[in-house]
Amino acid sequence: MGGRMSLRDYWYVAALSSELESKPLSRQILGEHIAIFRNESGEVVALADQCPHRGYPLSLGKVVGDTLVCGYHGFTFDCSGTCIAVPGQDRIPSKADVRSYPLVEQGLWVWIWMGEGEADHTKLPSTPWLTDTENWSAVGGVAKIEAAFEFLVDNLMDLSHETYLHNGSIGTPEVASTPIEVEVDESTNVVRVFRHMESVDCPPFYSRTTGLEGKVDRWQDIEYFPPGFYLLHARIAPVGQPPLEDGTDDHAFHMKIFYGLTPANDERVYDFWALSRDFCVGDEEIDRFLEKMQASVVQEDVDALNILQARSKTAPQWTEVSIKIDRGGLAARRVLEAIKNA
């Protein structure tokens, strides 16, 4: 992963909570193969996915009680990665333990700490909209993209692509034509991109769920927490009704659109997504509608980025042309570069 080694001291989304059961999941993150499962107590556990005996993936083994038993020769590990049994003898070799990774389950998502040292919980992204189920309803999913992580960052930081790539669902002409504002918080590395569209058509994604028709005010406020977490604050409201000075915003509909950007390796990235809304809370029909719409939007990104990655291997080098809409993406690149070289 080259310069990405310094991307280790961060939390990444490792799995959907719903993906984890007693049958282990094998997932590669920052180049490391990891076996993730739920033990019989229901706790989530992540161990290095490689038996120290002959290298067989532990994810192909079997969870027995609170242990994971290798499927090749039976080396057995507890949830801290300590080897507690081997075949044919009682003595356990001292080097037979495997690394375990700190996990935190938070709503739909399970986060993993990829740093070598102790987990820094102050760095864990806050996602109250995924856990406050009384006021917010959330849906989520994950897609695998055969492309470098950086292509996905570019994609998410410049939403003008919605107009062309996601035309018909979330894209309308105004997304591309409305200028953006960009801010970088130099102390936290958070990159913010604001696009406030006023009196524009409400795209199907929102008109169907909010009941608003015709013209609306539509805000897209991005917060990117490099390297692995992206949060889009979407606000749809009747025209000319901004939030009050005290922050209350009762006329508006709010949606939080989350992305966990988890690099598998240099040529693959996991694209975890979640949507949380403060309207139609608990309406399962709306859940299914949004889930389906968003999965289809994400698939459009997946297809495009797969193509970009494949093309990048056979296309000649060229001098990239950037314009004003790219300022968010360029800022994100600068911050990532700084993190890698830190």
Place this chain on the structure above:
Amino acid sequence: MGGRMSLRDYWYVAALSSELESKPLSRQILGEHIAIFRNESGEVVALADQCPHRGYPLSLGKVVGDTLVCGYHGFTFDCSGTCIAVPGQDRIPSKADVRSYPLVEQGLWVWIWMGEGEADHTKLPSTPWLTDTENWSAVGGVAKIEAAFEFLVDNLMDLSHETYLHNGSIGTPEVASTPIEVEVDESTNVVRVFRHMESVDCPPFYSRTTGLEGKVDRWQDIEYFPPGFYLLHARIAPVGQPPLEDGTDDHAFHMKIFYGLTPANDERVYDFWALSRDFCVGDEEIDRFLEKMQASVVQEDVDALNILQARSKTAPQWTEVSIKIDRGGLAARRVLEAIKNA
């Protein structure tokens, strides 16, 4: 493409005329990705298949009027490759243009000039038999071969393989057993191979279409115009009735068998083919028969060359043994080598 850079200053077949419509076609030629389409005026257009903004293939965009709009962020190009619109701003960056390639539509085929400079129309192959539809009927197609261009040149220059690889359609024992004559025109680089078979069996390909049965005189006169154009003059006639001294040849049936050899990259070549005949002109049933027969012959070549390419990666080096039938192929290799080193 290494030494093949010097193969650039030539015309190649880029597409079948029938392949081009408003949905762009993506084709790689000499390593370059090219988007080819027909604009709303019906003209054929070829642009570099890479948006200068973020590298997305323009072939995935949309033709709107006489422009091509990128499917990712909407950069828009006219038919000369000039960028005429970008999202979010009025000013067009000066480096946002893409290369356009000269095209000529000539009967079934659309030719492309791959040179950097101005197109040299004196180099464009003459194919009157594809455009004189009153006296000639033509059919054509294209196959993609996962093999180096050179394997296809070898294949076409030595037709003795018809006896073995195309046994049952165009191959008869005499093709392999009849000696050939070879000429190289040093001024034009054209390689000619002559094989005149007298009083031989008429293969199914010709007996079905000419009505001739039993023994015939069968001539195969190859003209190879390196690098990308190959023309086989086939003559089938009753035994012992050569053309008259003034060139008239009314007793004979003539077929022109064309190949456009278009390297995609070092490991893939497009094999454009066309057949034109001066008999059964306008007979659509014969069209379908020849089209089907020839597509099947070409597929036999495709299969063989795919295998040769794959094998060339795992087989040990060996000293190639050449014999008399290879003189045409060896001459073609010499000429190609000279062009590459020019």
Place this chain on the structure above:
Amino acid sequence: MGGRMSLRDYWYVAALSSELESKPLSRQILGEHIAIFRNESGEVVALADQCPHRGYPLSLGKVVGDTLVCGYHGFTFDCSGTCIAVPGQDRIPSKADVRSYPLVEQGLWVWIWMGEGEADHTKLPSTPWLTDTENWSAVGGVAKIEAAFEFLVDNLMDLSHETYLHNGSIGTPEVASTPIEVEVDESTNVVRVFRHMESVDCPPFYSRTTGLEGKVDRWQDIEYFPPGFYLLHARIAPVGQPPLEDGTDDHAFHMKIFYGLTPANDERVYDFWALSRDFCVGDEEIDRFLEKMQASVVQEDVDALNILQARSKTAPQWTEVSIKIDRGGLAARRVLEAIKNA
């Protein structure tokens, strides 16, 4: 094949006898492509699978009488690899011959000598249990594993994996828990591993075929003849009835489990297997049962080794932990290393 060049002076299983017919089989062994077929006299023949003319695989050609005719241009070879005909001329080039390989058909298996020099018949493994059809019944098959040969050696030398990978057919807890004894014959390089399990459950593989139920004595005595031949002497007997001092062992059921380990190249190995038994001789229903069970056991190994190979390309280096059950495998590795460096 690097240091494996010195693995050449050995016999390997090249094919099942039943695989060979007049249509040639293409098989890669130690990196060499070989065309293997039965000529019209029924003799097995192996020739280098590459025509010296243009490199086309001879295995795609046609056996005509006792010759093999190349499917591209008709170069023709006799069973010794001598070129006896070429197209378009009578003179045969002196360098047009191809290498032929010594073969020996021995029961279900056809062995090939891969050395450059004359075949050393004293090195040919003895497999009387495959040819003495009066006293032994044999079944066999072959699987292709996308893994280095060394992974298969490791797998077969440590049968404790039966308990986990082959649980339900041949694996029972005692295979993993019973200690082994290991011997290396330094003069012949044969590695022997003994595992004698006493009063253990009879696994389905044997209970169904021997009729024994409940507890049995079960012996697994491995003989590995590096590099390419492995023989497991399995003995299933009523508890407490060892062979007599004179070697007679009438109460026991014996099965010989053979593996021919034939490296295709550095990343692929052929796993030929055969089972021969001295009970239910001639019972075709038992033949089918054992064939099906063993094919399924072999497939479990194939799946595991395919995964190990794939993982070895993306997993980080780690320090392998070995324990007592690995002594057979480690001994085999030492012997192989010595052969390679000889």
